Amino acid sequence: MLLRHPHNTEDCRAVSEILQRVGDKWTVLVVGKLGGGAMRFNELRAAVGGISQKMLTTTLRGLERDGFVTRKVFPTIPPRVDYELTELGHELLVPVGALGAWARKNTERVKAAREKFDSEHG
Amino acid sequence: MLLRHPHNTEDCRAVSEILQRVGDKWTVLVVGKLGGGAMRFNELRAAVGGISQKMLTTTLRGLERDGFVTRKVFPTIPPRVDYELTELGHELLVPVGALGAWARKNTERVKAAREKFDSEHG
DNA sequence: CGGCATCCAGGTGGATACTG
DNA sequence: CAGTATCCACCTGGATGCCG
Numbered sequence: 142m143l144l145r146h147p148h149n150t151e152d153c154r155a156v157s158e159i160l161q162r163v164g165d166k167w168t169v170l171v172v173g174k175l176g177g178g179a180m181r182f183n184e185l186r187a188a189v190g191g192i193s194q195k196m197l198t199t200t201l202r203g204l205e206r207d208g209f210v211t212r213k214v215f216p217t218i219p220p221r222v223d224y225e226l227t228e229l230g231h232e233l234l235v236p237v238g239a240l241g242a243w244a245r246k247n248t249e250r251v252k253a254a255r256e257k258f259d260s261e262h263g
Numbered sequence: 264m265l266l267r268h269p270h271n272t273e274d275c276r277a278v279s280e281i282l283q284r285v286g287d288k289w290t291v292l293v294v295g296k297l298g299g300g301a302m303r304f305n306e307l308r309a310a311v312g313g314i315s316q317k318m319l320t321t322t323l324r325g326l327e328r329d330g331f332v333t334r335k336v337f338p339t340i341p342p343r344v345d346y347e348l349t350e351l352g353h354e355l356l357v358p359v360g361a362l363g364a365w366a367r368k369n370t371e372r373v374k375a376a377r378e379k380f381d382s383e384h385g
Numbered sequence: 386c387g388g389c390a391t392c393c394a395g396g397t398g399g400a401t402a403c404t405g
Numbered sequence: 406c407a408g409t410a411t412c413c414a415c416c417t418g419g420a421t422g423c424c425g
Contacts, residue, residue: 150310150312152295152363152367153291153292153295153296153363154292155363155366155367155370156291156295156359156360156362156363156366157288157289157291157292158366159362159363159365159366160282160285160286160291160359160362161286161287161288163282163286164282164283164285164286164287165283165286165417165418166279166283166417166418167279167418169275169278169279169282170272170275170276170279173274173275173278174275181386181387182386182387182388183386183387188272190272193418193419193420194387194388194389195388195389195390195418195419195420196417196418196419198387198388198389199417199418205380206376206377206380206381207373207376207377207380208372208373208375208376208377208379208380214387217386218386218425219386219387220386220387220388220425221386221387222386222387222388229369229372229373229376232365232369233365233369235365236358236361236362236364236365237278237282237362238278239358239361239362240278240281240282240358240359240361240362241274241275241277241278241281242358243281243354243355243357243358244277244278244280244281245274245277247351247354247355248277250330250351251329251330251351253330254328254329254330254351255328255329255330257330258327258328258329258330259328287397287398288397288398289398303406303407304406304407304408305406305407315398315399315400316407316408316409317398317399317400317408317409317410318397318398318399320407320408320409321397321398336407339406340405340406341406341407342405342406342407342408343406343407344406344407344408386425387424387425388423388424388425389422389423389424389425390421390422390423390424391420391421391422391423392419392420392421392422393418393419393420393421394417394418394419394420395416395417395418395419396415396416396417396418397414397415397416397417398413398414398415398416399412399413399414399415400411400412400413400414401410401411401412401413402409402410402411402412403408403409403410403411404407404408404409404410405406405407405408405409
């Protein structure tokens with residue numbers, strides 16, 4: 142038998158947890174932007190676009206806590222804070238990027254399925 | 264080469280959308296269980312565990328709408344409804360499984376990072 | 386500049402009751 | 406058995422104001 146995708150409960154829970162972790166509104170957008178190199182707080186905010194100050198702070202704190210980004214404070218006036226992906230953060234981008242590639246490749250199929258479903262169900 | 268991952272805004276949005284789509288509380292659990300083959304409603308509910316009737320219905324409807332599962336009704340008494348992954352659903356499981364594999368492989372690193380962060384930040 | 390504190394609207398999901 | 410309908414607690418995230 143081929144090595145199939147895992148479908149026992151524990152593995153599914155692990156998958157579910159990581160997906161919920163990175164599946165919030167901003168996390169992958171922020172991580173994606175940081176994939177290009179270190180950025181300052183407001184620089185990152187402008188690059189992501191549409192994110193509130195509160196949510197960028199919250200998102201970055203969570204990523205820092207989990208070891209995906211580092212936070213470097215320069216005690217200057219005005220203050221400067223740099224955020225950068227860790228090695229772990231870069232590694233996370235690999236499977237996330239794979240999922241993204243799948244998504245881009247199959248948007249049309251999903252869109253077609255939705256239109257079919259919606260037309261059939263009033 | 265630093266540009267291993269896509270980090271332009273459009274790609275990140277696509278990734279973000281699919282992650283939010285499958286990043287809800289139950290979707291991957293349900294899809295994961297269905298990866299083993301077709302299942303009836305209550306059978307699936309017992310297999311997933313802890314999911315309410317309402318949420319299983321909602322989750323399955325969403326998956327059906329997007330073309331990830333099929334719903335087959337047998338007009339018997341009592342009624343019987345089978346749910347099964349489509350080809351698209353099976354394909355989705357590949358990148359999702361990859362992310363899950365990454366998650367299982369790195370839980371310890373994340374856990375260690377969290378403990379370090381929490382001990383340093385009161 | 387890069388935060389934190391507060392308030393609040395909307396969405397998510399659980400509990401319960403009812404139905405063909 | 407496999408739903409639908411309703412109510413409600415909680416959480417996410419946006420807006421605003423203040424601060425070192």
